[in-house]
Amino acid sequence: MSGESLFSFFTDPILRGPTIGCMLMSLAAGLVGVILFLRKQSLIGEVLSHAAYPGVMLGVLVAGLFSITENEESLLSILILAGAFLTGSLGLWAIQLLQKKMRVSNDAALCFVLSTFFGVGVTLASDVQFSFTPLYRQVMTYLYGQAATMTDVHIVIYGTLACVVVLIILWFYKELQVMTFDAEYAKSLGIPVKSLDLIVFVLVTLSVVIGIRSVGVVLMSAMLIAPAVAARQFTHHLSVMLALAAFFGMTSGFFGNYFSVRLTESLALAYPATRMILPTGPMIVLVAGAISAAALLCAPERGWLVRLWRASVLASEERGR
Amino acid sequence: MESKSKESPFVLEINQLRVNYDKTPALRNISLSIPAGLLIGIIGPNGAGKSTLIKAALGLLKPLSGKVKFWNQPLQRVRQRVAYVPQRESVDWDFPVTVRDLVVMGCYGRLGLFHSPEKKDWVATDHYLHLMGMQDYAHRQISQLSGGQQQRVFLARALLQEADLYFMDEPLTGVDLATEIVMIQTLQELRKEGKTVFIVHHDLNTVESYFDWVILLNRDLIAYGPRTAYFTPDYLNATYGHNDALFNHAWPFSSQRQCVVKNKTAQSST
Numbered sequence: 287m288s289g290e291s292l293f294s295f296f297t298d299p300i301l302r303g304p305t306i307g308c309m310l311m312s313l314a315a316g317l318v319g320v321i322l323f324l325r326k327q328s329l330i331g332e333v334l335s336h337a338a339y340p341g342v343m344l345g346v347l348v349a350g351l352f353s354i355t356e357n358e359e360s361l362l363s364i365l366i367l368a369g370a371f372l373t374g375s376l377g378l379w380a381i382q383l384l385q386k387k388m389r390v391s392n393d394a395a396l397c398f399v400l401s402t403f404f405g406v407g408v409t410l411a412s413d414v415q416f417s418f419t420p421l422y423r424q425v426m427t428y429l430y431g432q433a434a435t436m437t438d439v440h441i442v443i444y445g446t447l448a449c450v451v452v453l454i455i456l457w458f459y460k461e462l463q464v465m466t467f468d469a470e471y472a473k474s475l476g477i478p479v480k481s482l483d484l485i486v487f488v489l490v491t492l493s494v495v496i497g498i499r500s501v502g503v504v505l506m507s508a509m510l511i512a513p514a515v516a517a518r519q520f521t522h523h524l525s526v527m528l529a530l531a532a533f534f535g536m537t538s539g540f541f542g543n544y545f546s547v548r549l550t551e552s553l554a555l556a557y558p559a560t561r562m563i564l565p566t567g568p569m570i571v572l573v574a575g576a577i578s579a580a581a582l583l584c585a586p587e588r589g590w591l592v593r594l595w596r597a598s599v600l601a602s603e604e605r606g607r
Numbered sequence: 608m609e610s611k612s613k614e615s616p617f618v619l620e621i622n623q624l625r626v627n628y629d630k631t632p633a634l635r636n637i638s639l640s641i642p643a644g645l646l647i648g649i650i651g652p653n654g655a656g657k658s659t660l661i662k663a664a665l666g667l668l669k670p671l672s673g674k675v676k677f678w679n680q681p682l683q684r685v686r687q688r689v690a691y692v693p694q695r696e697s698v699d700w701d702f703p704v705t706v707r708d709l710v711v712m713g714c715y716g717r718l719g720l721f722h723s724p725e726k727k728d729w730v731a732t733d734h735y736l737h738l739m740g741m742q743d744y745a746h747r748q749i750s751q752l753s754g755g756q757q758q759r760v761f762l763a764r765a766l767l768q769e770a771d772l773y774f775m776d777e778p779l780t781g782v783d784l785a786t787e788i789v790m791i792q793t794l795q796e797l798r799k800e801g802k803t804v805f806i807v808h809h810d811l812n813t814v815e816s817y818f819d820w821v822i823l824l825n826r827d828l829i830a831y832g833p834r835t836a837y838f839t840p841d842y843l844n845a846t847y848g849h850n851d852a853l854f855n856h857a858w859p860f861s862s863q864r865q866c867v868v869k870n871k872t873a874q875s876s877t
Contacts, residue, residue, distance in 0.1 A: 324699075324702065324703070326699075457720075457721060458720070459723075460712075460715055460718075460723060460724075461715070461720065463704070463708075463712075464712045464715055466702075467698060467699070467702050467704060467709075467712075468693060468697065468698045470662070470667050470691075470693060470697070471691060471693050471698075471712070472715075473665075473666070473667055474665050474666075474667060474686075474689075474690075474691035474716075475686075475712075475715050475716030475768075476683075476686040476687070476716045477715065477716065518703065521703060522703050522704070522705055522748035523703060523704070523705065523708070524702075524703050524704060524708075526703075527703050
C-alpha cells in the first residue's frame, strides 16, 4: 500500500469518479444521519431508500415511454432521481398520515410503508424487465448500487449536495441542536421548528435519493447511521460528533473504493479461475460497519471492552483490599 | 418600553380555553386572569390537565378554542418575556451536550437565527450555573447528573432567558431537599423582582409554605386565587374528588413538614 497508489484514487480518470463521489455522498449522509440518530429516527433512512425504489422504476418507465435509451445517461438519471425523490417524500408523508391520523404506532408505520413501497417497486421492476429490457440494467444498478461506473458528473452532483448540507448545518447549528434535544422547548423559544424540520427532511431525502446510486436501496441506511453510531462513542459535543461522523463517512467512502479495487486485483492474481469481483457499495458499507464495531468495542470511556476492562480492574482492586 | 405603561394589569389572561386529545377533553372552559409578581401553584390529580394548561398557554399544543394573552398581547409579540421549564423526563439525558452548552440554549431565542452566543452570553451562563451551585459541573456531560442536578440545570437555563414570566412543569418532583430549597429560594427572589412564576406541583404538604396563589384544576377549573382563600379542604376535595380520604390522611403531616422546610430555608439563607 504505497502512498502513490492511495493518491492515484483521486487522480486516475476512472477511479476518481467513484472515489470522490462516494466520499462526498458519505459525508452528506453521515451529517444528516447524526440528526436522525439523535432524534431516534434511524429507521427513517431505511424507509426512505426503499420508498424511493418504486420512484426509480417510475423514472425508468417514463424514460421507456419517451423512448429514451440507456445511452442518454444524464436525462435518464434526472428522471430516475426525480421519481425517487417523489416516492421517497410520498413515503415520509404516508408515515406521518399513518401515525397522526390513523394512530398506527411508529414502528408499525415504518415497517408497513417500507415493505409496501418496496413491493410496488419490485412489481414495477418485473414489468420493466419485459417491457424495456435494455433499461433493466439501470434498474438493478439502483437496487444494489454501482459506484464503479460513476463519473466526474457525479463528483459535481455529490459535491453540490455535500456543500448544501454542510452550509445548512453551519447556519442553523444552534437551532438544530436545541430542536433535536427538545423540540417543544425550541418551539417555546420561538425557533421556527416546523420550517427547519422540513429543511432537515428535504436534506435527508436528497441524501438518500442521491446516495442509492452508489450503495443501493438495500444498503443506503447504513451510510446514514453507521458514522453517527461510531461518532457518538467518542464525544459529548454535538459539533464534534458531526465532524467525526463526516470524517468516518468520508473514510468509509474512500476505503470502500480502495478495497474494492485492490482486493479484486489481488483475488484475480491469487485465484484467476474464480473471477471474483468485490462491489464498491457493499465494501463502503462494510468499512463503515467495521469502524462502528471498532468504536463500539474500543472507544475510550464508552467502548464495551474498555468498560469490561475497567470493571475487572475495579473488581481486582476490591479483592486486593 | 413605552408599551409597559399601557400594559394590562394581568400578566396572563386565558379566556374560554378548551383542549381535546382526540375526542377526550383535557381542559374545559378555562378562564383565568393572573396579576404580576406571584408564585402560583398549579395543583390537581394526575391527568387533570396541568401540563396541558402550560403547553396550551405557551402555544405548544393547539387548543380547540379559546384565547391566551400575555400583558394583553398575543404570545408571538412577547415570546422572549416568557420562559418554559419542561418536565425533566421529557428529554434524552444521553444527548451529546455538556451542562454549559445546555444552559446557554436559554439565550437562543433572544439571539435569533444566524447569531451564535457571544462572550456576554457565556458570562451570563456561568453566572446562573454558579447561582444554582452547578459551576463545578459546567463541562460534564448531562448524563452524569442526578435528578436534582438536572432540574437545577433546567432552572439555570430558564433564568438565562431573563424572562418576566416562568412556566415550570413539575420542577420539584423527585429532587432532593437541598435542591428543593435552593430552587424555591431562587423562585422567591424572582417574585421579589416582580416576576411571575407558575409551577405544576404535586406535594400538597408544601403548598402552604411555597405559593401565594393556587390554581386548582381537574379538567375544569375548580378555583383559583390567593392560597389562603382557596387552599382549603373543601376546594381540595372538589379537586381530588374520590381521593379526599387520602387528602384528609395527609393533612395532619403537612404542618410538621412545613416547619422543617421553613427552618431549613431560614438556616441556609443566613
